[in-house]
Amino acid sequence: MREIYFPDRKIEDGAAFITLEAPYRAQDAALVPVSVKATVPRDAGWSIKTVTLLIDGNPVPLAGKFHLFDEAGGGGVEISTRVRVNEYTLIHAVAETSDGRLFSAERYVKAAGGCSAPAMKNPEQAMARLGKMRMNLPQSLPVGTPVTAQLLVSHPNHSGMQFDQISRTYVPPYFVKSIKVSYAGQPVMDVETDISLSEDPSLHFTFVPKAAGELDVQVLDSKDDVYTGEWPVTPQPAS
Template identity: 45%
Template sequence: MLRPSLRLLWAAGLLLAALGAPMASAEEYDPWPGLVQDIFNNRPMIDGSDVIGIEMPYRAEDAAIVPVSLRSKLAPTDTRRIVTITLVIDQNPSPMAARFALGADAGVSEISTRVRVNNYTNVHAVAELSDGQLYVIKTYVKASGGCSAPAAKNPEEAKARIGQMRYRQFTRASEGPTSGVREAQVMIGHPNNSGLQMDQLTQLYVPAFFIDELKLSQDDNPVLTVEGGISISEDPNIRLTYVSNGAKHFRAEARDTQGHVFQHEWDVDQSGM
């Protein structure tokens, strides 16, 4: 769940957006020092160019579904591992978009999802490694209005899809049938309302309602835990690369801000296809 200080920051952003107050561009105002204090308790950060990579389009086609990929750049001989990755969209009303906790034995090397971007902004990725240090990188994205963009699906369709989960499995031809590097994708039907979207009929703001936690595992071994917020796009979609332990099942458990819990389990294809 979001810390109280982050809730205050989010509430302030929602109020400014509701009042139509102009948001300063990344060139005019840099919120990052304040975010380091609020989200990371002013912990020192090291340049993470050789630790983690981030990929986002410089100019987004659709500010409500901006693709983002995070990739480990640690060498195979590096004895450290990435423990968490925090994705921060500096100019969003709720800047901490997601925090990813990587399973200790899962070998997660890449994570992709889709996010909302509300203003031209720097986007930071902060990796905490097993050595206790924080490593940071950033990129810049030109997009606006993503957090207030109307939902792509009508309310009735979105309601009917809430909690529906889909799973796709990918393997690499060079890997064995029950082990090796694999890719998986989990998609969850959910409106993930940001609280900034307006109902076109009532002209009232739709209350925030989103997936705030997702746990992925292979059998009982954690692969990835995601702490999410309003910046994750409608119908959350997580794709990741990990190392299979030969598990027969891949599991997902999601929780939203109204306390609903959604669970699903899929058989893992052992054929290597």
């Protein structure tokens, strides 16, 4: 994985400040919850700019490359999503800092068949809701304090390995390629994704509400279709 995604670069052990959480034995290999948490000392002089999530044993290991822009990356990072796991494998989270260093954490997961598991929704339901989004925000949004939001995107995210029992053919790959999140006109996070992300992608992320503004999302899929959503954010004065 290092030579494919980080050629000729040193990756240090990040266990001191990075936590990668995933079930040791997944209940559903097509919907494996994964969380990456990192704490950066306030006087460290660096922040986390990118987190790369890799499922080593998958046909396409990259589940997501999260580019962080909001100041929440300076004090720490919390990202959660759901992935497909194709075989018993290690999962790696690799964080790149603003000064160019790489740190990693790993977790072993027992799951198999996630990339070829049939879709949970029937095709008509999936296409009827294609591109629809929901944003879950906490009730309290203190100004200047990092908060966690959840983005849900309705998309079949076909891996290309799923077999249609009716047509007796493989379902062509059709998946989300990128997700861009901005707040009040400023970028918060850009995500590069691939087939290892689950059906109907779910993404928890942090941002810092400073003033009233729109939380905007743009989703691009492998057919170059674009879906957008926006949600008003009105932070309250800190008590």
